[in-house]
Amino acid sequence: MLNNKSILVTGGTGSFGKAFIRTVLKRYPDIKRLVVYSRDELKQFEMQQIFPRSEYSALRYFLGDVRDEARLRRALEGIDIVIHAAALKQVPAAEYNPFECIKTNVLGAQNLIEACIDSQVERVVALSTDKAAAPINLYGATKLCSDKLFVAANNIKGSRDMRFSVVRYGNVMGSRGSVIPFFLDRKDTGTLPITDPRMTRFNISLQDGVEMVLWSIENAQGGEVLVPKIPSYRIGDVASAIAPEAEQKVIGIRPGEKIHEEMITASDSFNTVDIGNYYAILPVSGDLSIDQYCEQNGGKPVEPGFAYDSGSNPDFLSVEQLRSLIEEHVIGKTID
Secondary structure, rough: OOOOOOOEEOOOOOOHHHHHHHHHHHHOOOOOOEEEEOOOHHHHHHHHHHHOOOOOOOOEEEEEEOOOHHHHHOOOOOOOEEEOOOOOOOHHHHHHHHHHHHHHHHHHHHHHHHHHHOOOOOOOEEOOOOHHHHOHHHHHHHHHHHHHHHHHHHHHOOOOEEEEEEOOOOOOOOOOOOOHHHHHHHHOOOOEEEOOOOEEEEEEEEEEHHHHHHHHHOOOOOOOOEEOOOOOEEHHHHHHOOOOOOOOOOOOOOOOOOOOOOOOOOHHHHHEEEEEOEEEOOOOOOOHHHHHHHHHHHOOOOOOOHHHHEEOOOOOOOOHHHHHHHHHHHHOOOOO
């Protein structure tokens, strides 16, 4: 699928970018070019120690910001596939510095779209977040706006053979700043702070996120927001899995935080299709009809009023399953 192709990853030095690049280099030895596009020179230097050009001749390290459209255009020369993972995503920082978040997550998305169309890229897959579904904080609102921009980009591509799609998933297990590393750091204190005992979250491993993006490169029709079917967990069960003897102290929900993660709202149900391992939220306008999409992908429309959130999800991880997954995916290799 990717052999003899040139790929650019925005935000390529982030946790997803590193995992995606590691997977592509291992799985596709004949990749033509793999461009790491990011603004942090230190992270690029550190990444080059793991993936040096002397061993991986297809790799390129390109300093640049998605806010800089001219730099994007230069980086996109000869690129076939773009994975857009660059974003400002810290919720409190976005609330305090709102327009900085807008510049990167919204204006940066449009810069990339314009540059991709002019560069005649074949496929674009943008990473989204559960916080873009019925957003209650600025970060989620900017990602919803970004999602809409990438979906609508299919309306302005003209006769070009291009597809813009979005993948949306929840918390990545073990990502920096997330609850599991937080609990692991404090498991020996005897007390773990719990925001709310009712709180639930979706769970996905970093590698599963990479596999979903690879699947979407090959299979996405263009214009859909793809959502994976993944299990949920209760926040108290995570604490029990990590430190079963610790006291769980309820501290209250934080501003901008939800009790349950949402990835598909009831309002989206009228244009959402079940395609097996994923749901596809289709655009409300454009040429991508539900009937046509179901015929091409072997799917079926969801019931009107259907919603997909971590609280009503029928698939929940047990304490034992959580402990096993934490040992496999997190302990000793917390994601940067």
